[in-house]
Amino acid sequence: MFPDRISEAFRDRELATRLTERIHDAVVRPLRIMEVCGTHTMAIFRHGIRTLLPQAVELVSGPGCPVCVTSAGDIDQIIELASVPGVTLTTFGDMLRVPGSKGKNLAEARAEGARVEIVYSPADALKIAQNTERLVVFPAIGFETTIPVIAATVLEAKKKNISNFMLLVSHKVVPPALKALLDDPELGIDALLCPGHVSAIIGVQAYEPLAELYKMPSVIAGFEPLDILSAIYMLVSQIHEGKAVVENTYSRVVSGTGNIKARHMIEQVFEPCDAQWRGLGEIPASGLALRPVFNEFDARKYFGLTPISVPEPKGCRCGEILTGKVKPIQCPLFNTRCTPTHPIGPCMVSSEGSCAAYSKYGVQ
C-alpha cells in the first residue's frame, strides 16, 4: 500500500528502526561526522535522529548556513543601507533578527523607521522595485541553491531595464569552503554528510576531487529522516570498509553532473572572488561578485562600500562552532546571554544555525 505522501514513505518507522539497527551493528569505534548543511542540522534535531544513533557517533555541525557565515561587516552594511533614506531593503525572513556588530538588527532598524520588507523570492523584490520610485536593495545571501534564482532575477532586471533594483552580494560557494575545512589539520572528522540542495546544482562530481584528495567518505543526502539515516549508515559502512568515495542517496533530486543550466546562469551573471567566511576567515575564490556588465545592479559600487573587517562580539564562539571544533553548549554565551530572542551571533538566530537548532530542539 503506497502512502499518500512521499514524506510518509521517508518517515516509515519500521525502515527507520532497521536502518538504525544496522548503524548500531556497523559502528565499532567513536566517529565524528560533519553535517555540512544547516538544514541537515535542523532536520536531524527535528526528527530526533541523534537519540536513535549509538553514543559513539558524534554529529558535528558545519558551515552550511549562509546567514551564519556572512561576515559581521557585511551584516553591518545591510543594516546601514536599510536606514538610508529612499531605500527599501527587501530581504529573506531569516535576516531580520541577525545582529550586526553593534547588536542592532533589521527588525530594530525597521522599528526605527527603516523600510524593510520580507520577500519570499528575489522575483518579489524585483516586483516591488517596479512599483516604487525608491531604490530597492536585496541582500543576496545564499549558496548554490539560491544563487541561480538570483542570477535569473538580475537577467530579468537587465532585460526590463530596471534602474532602481540592486543587490548587496554576499554569495558564497561551498566546495572551496569544504577544501579549507579539510585542509585544517585540527578538523578531526571522519566523514562528510553533504548538502542536499546545493548538490542538486553542483552535482555529485563536485565532491569527487575532495573525497579523493583528503580520503574523506562523503554521502549526499536529502532531508527526510530515512535520507539522513541511510546516509549515516553508508558513511559508517565506508569508514568500516576503509573506503573514501562520494555516494548519493538523494538521487531523486541530485544527479552526477548537477544542474548545468543553473550553473550556466550563475556563470553568466557572477564571477568568483575571494570572500570572508565567518569562522573560516578569507577563502580564495569562494565568493561571487557581479560581472562588470551588471555593475548597475551592484549596491556596493553604487554606495561606494568596501568590505569592512569587524571583530566578533566578545565571547562569541560562532566561528569555532561553524567549523565543528566546538559544540554550541561549549560556548559560554549559549542560552545565557545569547538566546533565540536575544542572539549575539548569527548561529543563534538563523533558522539554519546550529545554536538555534540546539536551543530550540534541546540538547539530547
Next chain:
Amino acid sequence: MSIKRVLLDHGSGGVASRELIESIFLPRLDNPALAEFEDSAVLISSSSRLAFTTDSYVVDPIFFPGGDIGKLAVHGTINDLAMQGAMPIGLSLALILEEGFPIADLERIADSIAEASIQSNVPIVTGDTKVVPRGKVDKIFITTSGVGTMPDGLDLSSRLARPGDVVLLSGYMGDHGVTIMAARAGLSIQSSIASDTAPLHQLVSAMLKGVPEGIRCLRDPTRGGVATILSEIAEKSKVQVELNEAVLPIRPAVDTACEMLGLEPLYLANEGKCIVIAENDAADTLLSCMRKTSVGRDAVQIGRVVQNNNPHRPGTVIMNTAIGGTRIIGPLCGEPLPRIC
C-alpha cells in the same frame, strides 16, 4: 450609503459617524441591548462570577479563504471566554478605520460579523468607530471584548495539569496559519486549505455536560500554535507533556505547504481548535462528546502528561517522533519567518 470610501468625518462623532453606524452596523447587529444605543450596554446575569476578555485583530490580509478579520474578531473573543468555561453573553466591537477604506469592504466585514454573531448566538451589544488619516492604520483594526457567565465551582487553569492526564486536540492543526502565510507569500494552495475560524463555546458546553469534573484546562492554540500553548501549560503545571508525532492531525495539504514555506504546523495559529487537558478516565467520553459536534468531529488524543524529571526546566514538552526518536518542543520565539534555503 452613496459614498464609496470611509472619510475622516465618519470618525468625528457627528452626523457622518451616526450615518455610518446606522446604515452599516445597526441593521446587521440588531439586538435589544444595542438598540438602546447609550454609552454602555446593560446586561443581566444571575451569575456572581463573570469572565471578561479582550483581543485586537490586525490580520493581513483582511479577507482570506475561510473567513475575514470580522469573523475572526467575533470567534476569537468568544473562544477566550469559552476556554475559561464561560458562556458568552455579549461582545463589544471597536473599529479603527483607515481613511479611504472602501465602504463595500466595510459592509462585507459587517455582514461577516453579523453572521458570526447570529450563528454563535452571541450579540454585539456595544461598539465604537474611529477613523484615522490614510496610512496611520492598515485598512481596519478591530478590538472585541467579551463578557461571559461562569458556572459555579468551575476552575479551569493551565496550572492544573497532572501526571497521568491526557492531552486532546479538537481537530486538524495549522489550517489558519498556513492560509494566512500562503496568502502573504502569494501561493495559491488547493481549496481544501482554509482558515478554521469557528466559535468553540458550544463544543465546550457539550464537553462540560459530558464530563462536569475531570477537565483540568482548556486552551485555544492561536498565535504560537499548539507547541507554545503546551509549553505554557507544562511550565505552569511543572509537568512534562509527551506528544506522539505519528497521531498529530495535520492535513496533507497543510503539511506540504509547511514543507515548502519552511514552517512547522505545531507552531502555526489555529482559530477554531481547542486543546483539552483532562484526567485519563475522562478521555473516551470527552472524545465522544467532541466528535458529535461539527467543530470537534476530528478530535483526537495527541499526547499525555507525565512527571517532569528535567532539572533544568520547570516544565517540558517532548515529542516522540514518527521514526522513533525524541525531541524537545519549545515555545515559539518571534514570528515564523520564511527561510533562505
